[in-house]
Amino acid sequence: MARTKGSVGATTQKAILDAAKTLIVKHGFEAMTLRQLAAEVGVQPASIYRYIESKDTLLAALMTEHMDTLIHAWEALEDKGETPDEQLEAFVAFHIRYHVERREDVFIANMELRSLGEAARADVVAKRRAYELNLWRILEEGVKTGDFPETDLEVATYAILAMLTGVCFWYRPEGRLTVEQIIEIHQGLVMRGVVSGDFQAV
């Protein structure tokens, strides 16, 4: 056999990327083999090379695309809030909403930096930093206006991001809570912590 009936390049391309994500999550990038990937797509190993330059560039493509899409999605968000409080709530909602829908990408982005080449890693790290800055600046602004108490901006940024991204590791669509409920709970935790309830806030 050679070219199969009904085969379309764009379709195969997407199938390869989708299957690659699933396999990387399941086995890790280094451990995923192109033979597994080919089998998942329903194609011979050699055919993969019509769509990727090498195994390494496949990972780089997945990760940079994820970061680009994430950054662009935040930029495109209509209502980012006015006051620091509103901005922080908007960020929390956006981050959770976006990430739970892309749990495979998030898992890969968090785990496989180690497997990127030097250039690709630098690129992804820079993009991650750029995204983190969005939250950092909201916190900075809030502290400046006096809406938020003094705090270490770097640690607070990392802490909030870790907490929000952590949802990806336990969230299940069929679970007890909807995404919107989860967002509300996290907004409460971020804004007021565990101890300070509404009754204590202004």
Add this chain to the structure above:
Amino acid sequence: MARTKGSVGATTQKAILDAAKTLIVKHGFEAMTLRQLAAEVGVQPASIYRYIESKDTLLAALMTEHMDTLIHAWEALEDKGETPDEQLEAFVAFHIRYHVERREDVFIANMELRSLGEAARADVVAKRRAYELNLWRILEEGVKTGDFPETDLEVATYAILAMLTGVCFWYRPEGRLTVEQIIEIHQGLVMRGVVSGDFQAV
């Protein structure tokens, strides 16, 4: 060559486990090869089998030992606090202090559940659940006594753990902040969140 001068079983055993941790963090468990591991230890691949039954049991041993040690360390902690506030602060301090010192184990425990066999995975998951319950119960108690406002206990537990464990991913011993400073900041974030400062708390 055969037995080498000065070779001691216990020493080699420890060297194997230490090198395995480093390699698993760097490459992922599936991608780590026993030939790499042997080279790191300075031994032939075949010699590894004097200390492990198989590659799979090596991972299981690393992960269950990590969970056992963690659970036991919390149990052995002297001052777990009296009031819910104090207990929560004690947990935050313990968790960060313990985890930043064992970043490799934490990374492996978080990443390589997927590579465990069914029995070992069930065991590790149960132990993780048991550890999480320590925090869960502190929160539950605090809500019951009225020290903490009503909240979703499950989500709050996961959120706090994600935030605290997240420190492992950026903490560096030579970094700007000491572990104790990082603990204080996180105690503030957990107890009062970003918005509610001391000036608003009781």
Add this chain to the structure above:
DNA sequence: TTATTAATCAAACGTACGTTCGTTTAATTA
């Protein structure tokens, strides 16, 4: 309809994998 391009295949390349085997040397015990 014919020529061209797109999409796939089968086969093979050298290399490395986890693991087993029997042997050899060092340290310990009798």
Add this chain to the structure above:
DNA sequence: TAATTAAACGAACGTACGTTTGATTAATAA
């Protein structure tokens, strides 16, 4: 010192790896 045990070795097993090559068929353009 002699016998035993501990700790390593080198070589090999069948299998699978990422990738390259050239041929083959399907869809499209002329």
